[in-house]
């Protein structure tokens with residue numbers, strides 16, 4: 260892992276490179292963000308954003324969502340994939356929101372992860388983007404990119420999250436989650452990262468950086 264001074268340089272360079280980095284899931288409130296994040300599991304944000312306008316037009320509260328029933332909800336979210344389990348989880352979590360949280364999305368990790376289909380990553384996304392709680396949600400992009408760069412040296416997402424929180428100033432956590440995702444989508448791809456075009460090429464600790472020749476194959 261790199262030292263804090265090196266990582267501070269990398270953090271500022273990445274933030275400067277992606278001034279447009281922000282939550283890519285369209286939402287108007289905590290409930291919409293929670294549902295959109297559940298739908299985004301193994302699905303692209305672009306696809307989720309195509310589905311949610313009609314979904315939220317039909318149902319924008321836990322009660323309305325539950326009233327859609329299995330068939331109604333399944334049909335609306337079918338194209339997001341894993342529709343059976345997502346439908347069941349959303350209906351269950353809406354029931355729990357109504358029965359235990361007064362129809363409101365809770366704002367603690369413990370409460371959020373008590374909801375069906377809501378894991379630590381989804382809870383962190385909601386905490387950060389709906390409630391402004393400093394967190395770093397570790398998805399597939401954040402995991403890959405932060406371990407390549409040298410923010411983390413970890414084999415699982417929980418250790419990666421902890422190391423990221425030590426490596427990045429707290430007031431940058433929420434922003435850096437979006438920045439690392441954006442960097443992973445645009446440059447530091449899973450299969451063939453565009454290292455020659457990378458703004459932190461010199462600083463990055465990845466052992467298998469690609470070369471110009473590989474990019475033009």
Ligand code: SF4
Pocket residue numbers: 407408446447448452453454457458459460463464465468469
């Ligand atoms: S140099 Fe390559 S591996 Fe390192 S962050 Fe940039 S694109 Fe990713």
